[in-house]
Amino acid sequence: MLSRLDLPTVLLFYNTSLLAGAFAIIHVRRNSWRPDGLMALAAAYLMLAAGAALAWNGEEAALPPAVWTHGSLLLGLVGYAVFFAGIRAMSGHRSVRWGRLMTPVLLCFLAGLITGFPLDNLSRAGAFHVAAVLSLAGSAHEMLRNHRLEALPSSRLLAALLALSGGVYALRLVFILNGTAGSAGFSLAFFVQMFCHFGVALMVATISKERAEVRLAQLADTDPLTGVGNRRWLGTRLPKQLRGHSAVLQLDLDRFKQINDRHGHAAGDAVLVAFANCLKAQLRESDLLARTGGEEFLVYTPNVTEAVARMIAERLRASVEQLRIVEDGTPLPVTTSIGVAWVADGSSPTPDCLARADAMLYEAKREGRNRVAFSTMPPQATDTAAS
Numbered sequence: 496m497l498s499r500l501d502l503p504t505v506l507l508f509y510n511t512s513l514l515a516g517a518f519a520i521i522h523v524r525r526n527s528w529r530p531d532g533l534m535a536l537a538a539a540y541l542m543l544a545a546g547a548a549l550a551w552n553g554e555e556a557a558l559p560p561a562v563w564t565h566g567s568l569l570l571g572l573v574g575y576a577v578f579f580a581g582i583r584a585m586s587g588h589r590s591v592r593w594g595r596l597m598t599p600v601l602l603c604f605l606a607g608l609i610t611g612f613p614l615d616n617l618s619r620a621g622a623f624h625v626a627a628v629l630s631l632a633g634s635a636h637e638m639l640r641n642h643r644l645e646a647l648p649s650s651r652l653l654a655a656l657l658a659l660s661g662g663v664y665a666l667r668l669v670f671i672l673n674g675t676a677g678s679a680g681f682s683l684a685f686f687v688q689m690f691c692h693f694g695v696a697l698m699v700a701t702i703s704k705e706r707a708e709v710r711l712a713q714l715a716d717t718d719p720l721t722g723v724g725n726r727r728w729l730g731t732r733l734p735k736q737l738r739g740h741s742a743v744l745q746l747d748l749d750r751f752k753q754i755n756d757r758h759g760h761a762a763g764d765a766v767l768v769a770f771a772n773c774l775k776a777q778l779r780e781s782d783l784l785a786r787t788g789g790e791e792f793l794v795y796t797p798n799v800t801e802a803v804a805r806m807i808a809e810r811l812r813a814s815v816e817q818l819r820i821v822e823d824g825t826p827l828p829v830t831t832s833i834g835v836a837w838v839a840d841g842s843s844p845t846p847d848c849l850a851r852a853d854a855m856l857y858e859a860k861r862e863g864r865n866r867v868a869f870s871t872m873p874p875q876a877t878d879t880a881a882s
């Protein structure tokens with residue numbers, strides 16, 4: 496069926512796919528919180544559509560050959576360069592070196608003006624196909640590289656579509672170079688490209704949606720002031736039972752209200768940020784740190800002996816005491832009280848451990864603040880410990 500389609504019909508479908516793709520990408524960009532590269536992508540689609548329309552009108556003898564051949568080649572080359580720039584910017588905030596990207600495009604265009612090679616159909620198609628293959632292969636590579644940093648479900652699919660599109664152009668380039676490119680292959684190639692244009696626009700929209708979902712999940716789990724996890728996040732990360740040789744530490748800044756009252760809420764916020772950063776700097780990758788309330792933080796530290804759990808708590812207390820926070824030229828001395836519940840052998844239900852750490856924190860406050868109160872959880876019955 497495809498072989499019976501004439502060239503104007505194929506080009507009409509091809510252009511429709513580019514225009515619909517550009518429209519979809521512009522719409523996604525308007526609603527995206529991370530629109531990098533999307534305008535370039537839409538512009539590339541429009542340039543490729545304009546280039547194809549120029550070629551179509553030229554084939555119909557509606558324009559002088561010198562105009563449509565050079566014009567369509569320039570639009571095709573710039574379109575594919577901008578397409579690559581768009582995918583690169585979209586894939587991971589990396590900068591686009593426009594000078595480096597556009598220099599070969601302009602050199603090719605100038606060579607065309609000097610030698611007149613675009614007037615020859617096969618030479619022009621060859622140059623266009625080389626640009627398309629390089630751009631699409633580079634774009635697929637960018638998306639795969641991005642997938643390693645940001646594993647979104649649709650980024651691999653987008654890379655596959657880009658690779659398919661580049662592969663079809665590469666195959667056609669081989670036919671062009673050995674002089675066997677026929678009109679049936681031409682129609683089929685444009686049909687696949689049409690499918691890829693729709694697919695790429697759809698994947699761009701889906702990636703934008705997936706990024707928004709990831710961001711929402713991050714916002715829901717993160718304390719906006721300090722950037723550490725919040726109580727909700729902690730709830731999803733803490734096991735139901737704390738295993739033997741693990742500890743929870745409940746930390747609370749001492750007399751924090753006075754800092755707010757004397758120096759203002761902004762100074763209080765600065766203290767909270769410094770406090771969180773100080774704790775973060777002391778902990779291991781495997782530890783959890785969350786802000787569970789106003790000036791309350793919780794640390795979960797697995798795989799620690801009693802001596803190490805005591806040492807960690809004391810080290811946190813001492814490093815907070817040594818913090819040097821200055822607001823408007825005024826030093827703000829801070830200390831923290833810490834309640835620790837350490838699980839010996841077996842395991843303990845997490846709520847019990849949290850309640851014990853809280854009770855220990857209360858004791859540390861009662862005993863004068865700026866200290867650690869430590870407790871070992873009582874051993875559990877074997878069946879509870881095994882569950």
Ligand SMILES: Nc1nc2c(ncn2[C@@H]2O[C@H](COP(=O)(O)OP(=O)(O)OP(=O)(O)O)[C@@H](O)[C@H]2O)c(=O)[nH]1
Nearest residue numbers: 747748749750751752753755760761763764789790
């Ligand atoms: N700046 C700032 N203050 C907060 C925030 N959240 C809670 N607070 C304040 O934290 C203070 C907690 O005070 P209290 O619970 O009385 O405790 P405290 O003054 O630290 O006294 P002790 O815990 O007994 O040592 C209150 O003044 C809250 O308004 C916040 O996000 N920023």
